[in-house]
Amino acid sequence: MLTFYSKNGKIYIGVDFMHSLIIKNLKVSINEKIILDGFNLTINSGETHAIMGPNGTGKSTLSKVIMGDSNYKVLDGEIYFDDILINDMSVDERARLGIFLAFQTPPSIDGVTNADFLRTACSIKDGKQFNLMKFIKEINTTVESLNMDKEMIHRNVNKGFSGGERKKNEILEMYMLKPNTVILDEIDSGLDIDSLKTVGNQVQEYKDKENCSILLITHYQRLLDYIKPDFVHIMKNGKIIKTGGLELVKELELSGYENIGK
Amino acid sequence: MNEIIIKDNKIEKNIDKNINVTYNLKDSEYDVVKIKIDVLKDNDLRIVYEDIDKIDIEINISENVLFNLYEYRKTDKLKIQNKYYLEADSNVVINKFNDSNELKELDITYLNGQNATINYNLNTISKGKQRVDIIAYHNSSNTNSYINNKSVTIDDGSIVFNVTGNVYNNIVDCNVHQDSKIINLNDAKCEINPILLIDENDVEAEHAAYIGKFKESDIFYLMSRGIPYDKAINLLVRGFLYIDIKDDDVINNTIDKYWR
Numbered sequence: 222m223l224t225f226y227s228k229n230g231k232i233y234i235g236v237d238f239m240h241s242l243i244i245k246n247l248k249v250s251i252n253e254k255i256i257l258d259g260f261n262l263t264i265n266s267g268e269t270h271a272i273m274g275p276n277g278t279g280k281s282t283l284s285k286v287i288m289g290d291s292n293y294k295v296l297d298g299e300i301y302f303d304d305i306l307i308n309d310m311s312v313d314e315r316a317r318l319g320i321f322l323a324f325q326t327p328p329s330i331d332g333v334t335n336a337d338f339l340r341t342a343c344s345i346k347d348g349k350q351f352n353l354m355k356f357i358k359e360i361n362t363t364v365e366s367l368n369m370d371k372e373m374i375h376r377n378v379n380k381g382f383s384g385g386e387r388k389k390n391e392i393l394e395m396y397m398l399k400p401n402t403v404i405l406d407e408i409d410s411g412l413d414i415d416s417l418k419t420v421g422n423q424v425q426e427y428k429d430k431e432n433c434s435i436l437l438i439t440h441y442q443r444l445l446d447y448i449k450p451d452f453v454h455i456m457k458n459g460k461i462i463k464t465g466g467l468e469l470v471k472e473l474e475l476s477g478y479e480n481i482g483k
Numbered sequence: 484m485n486e487i488i489i490k491d492n493k494i495e496k497n498i499d500k501n502i503n504v505t506y507n508l509k510d511s512e513y514d515v516v517k518i519k520i521d522v523l524k525d526n527d528l529r530i531v532y533e534d535i536d537k538i539d540i541e542i543n544i545s546e547n548v549l550f551n552l553y554e555y556r557k558t559d560k561l562k563i564q565n566k567y568y569l570e571a572d573s574n575v576v577i578n579k580f581n582d583s584n585e586l587k588e589l590d591i592t593y594l595n596g597q598n599a600t601i602n603y604n605l606n607t608i609s610k611g612k613q614r615v616d617i618i619a620y621h622n623s624s625n626t627n628s629y630i631n632n633k634s635v636t637i638d639d640g641s642i643v644f645n646v647t648g649n650v651y652n653n654i655v656d657c658n659v660h661q662d663s664k665i666i667n668l669n670d671a672k673c674e675i676n677p678i679l680l681i682d683e684n685d686v687e688a689e690h691a692a693y694i695g696k697f698k699e700s701d702i703f704y705l706m707s708r709g710i711p712y713d714k715a716i717n718l719l720v721r722g723f724l725y726i727d728i729k730d731d732d733v734i735n736n737t738i739d740k741y742w743r
Contacts, residue, residue, distance in 0.1 A: 313709050313710055328701050330701050330704070330705070332721070338708070341718060377722070394708060398709065
């Protein structure tokens, strides 16, 4: 069904598919150590959820487990995408459902150029609908809007990229693959102030345009100046201990993680 | 592009006057095809080997000549010996892509003149038993050897790289570099033996070796963008084995043949 919706003074037209990611009572371990224990969360299309918490509490683990990283063992619980249980789905199958993880530390891959990589990913996603000319035009436009060097398209994936360039490359991939569910794992780390603004604004613009859902993992409030969360969750010891709005971030700034939830 | 095609004990050549080629074909199945190539001026040459089993090649590069050699081999069993003689101020780049099943190769470089440089790159798909011995003799000062080897093992394939750099006493200011990598997709027993025989202090020498799989984190990353496992491996193999042999279709088609 075609829908018309207005966000930030702009009118968007799109096909409205509502999606949901539901995590129920998730218990996960790695090397016999329990990282997530009784984690619950539901994210619907159009919602932005921010997860904050001290180091080692399982935030990045959560993002990798949703994506299907086989290094982690799911001991209990379920992950549903649009009512489909995805616990046993492979990483690529989850990605093709529309789940996208922007990595905290994107790897550099020798010999594989950004162009080849993205063309392969987009052609698999689009199948027979894939149009090379459209792809080239779109990648050039997106690179420009992210203030990236055009040469980066032809360089090996993240090879020799600075921390900020790697994060921008993640956002470039997001724009090209058009996911409906975006997980941003500390996308703000390694970004200078200008890059943070560019990346933050681009993510928010993408969300407004595509009406996707966002799960945002961060340590710092500053990213939330650009990507506005509908819900803020505080995570500790592998589970969410408190949920609120932006006011929770201010409370966190005043009292720290130690006193939250007491 | 100058080109020599060696196929079924026949030689086709399309070369300009600045490259002299002489050869002896096999008289019996026990015999060896022998080719001598003299490169007199700056030039590029592509050599294609198809359905040939034994061959000896000698290439002489004259003083102050820049020479690029591109090789593609597609045979069942290949036993090949190459000797490269480099005179002063010559600069040679060799790019080889091997799709032979079994391979036994001995490549010897003689850096005879000052400032001679060889940049040697061999990429091979190891489907059968393969052994490659590469030796560089730094016979003059200020000479440079950069030896880079890559293999991906599949099926019943295995490979041994023996790489030796020789620098004698009083031969100064040389660079000796070796880098060999094997992506061992079939858990075969493979070896890399870097050997540096250096009798002179005033030398820069290094070697690096890697035998292992593609990084799990790289595969996870590619798959996280919707690329299935087999296609992710295809991309990684293509990136790892790509080498400029002035015919990208050959490499792409070969890799697609084994990693669909």
